[in-house]
Amino acid sequence: MSESPYARRRRRSAARSRGPEGPAAASSVAGDPEPDPREVARAIVLRQLTAGPRSRRQLEDKLADRGVPEEIARAVLDRFEEVELVDDAQFAEVYVRSRASTRKLSRSAIRRELSARGVDGDVAEQALAQRTDDDERADAAELVRRKLPAGADLADRAERDRVVRRLVGMLGRKGYPPGTAFAVVKEELAAREASAGDLEEPWPGSP
DSSP states (O other): OOOOHHHHHHHHHHHHHHGGGSSOOTTSTTTOSSSOHHHHHHHHHHHHHHHSOOOHHHHHHHHHHTTOOHHHHHHHHHHHHHTTSSOHHHHHHHHHHHHHHHHOOOHHHHHHHHHHTTOOHHHHHHHHTTOOHHHHHHHHHHHHHHHSOTTOOTTSHHHHHHHHHHHHHHHHHTTOOHHHHHHHHHHHHHHHHHHHHHHHSOOTTOO
């Protein structure tokens, strides 16, 4: 019978805990016969949820790190799901809003982060549906305006090219595709130049 993903994570955690010095620390649930593993697992999950929203996979990882047997971890998390304290759909919705608001990440970047936290497929896509193409473009434009150097000489071709490369690279790191990144940067540079031109216009009636 093949080893489950949970068992592999638990085994890797135990190996890290043992290190070169010998057996795993005695605080591991599996190595301490006194505490009730189910109660320990419940306490771990509650502490994690108190600190902030967590996906089921994140909680599984924490339980595996603490040496909780797989069947106990599954039963405890199933119960938390029954009472809706663990809900991947709700977690994903909150996560998408938070990452889009605070980091201005694109949907593709948030999708990767959700997958790393064990949320993908339909659950992730339903949460990501909150964000539209217009939302992403507006966020990208805001990022460019925020990072565009105030004193940049956009009339200088070499400096302009440097600014474009830096801004497009910044958007790329946020997950925006090259086409969108170049288009938004071009629009924002044009807007900056137009604004500068308006400021240079003399007031009516001025000498």
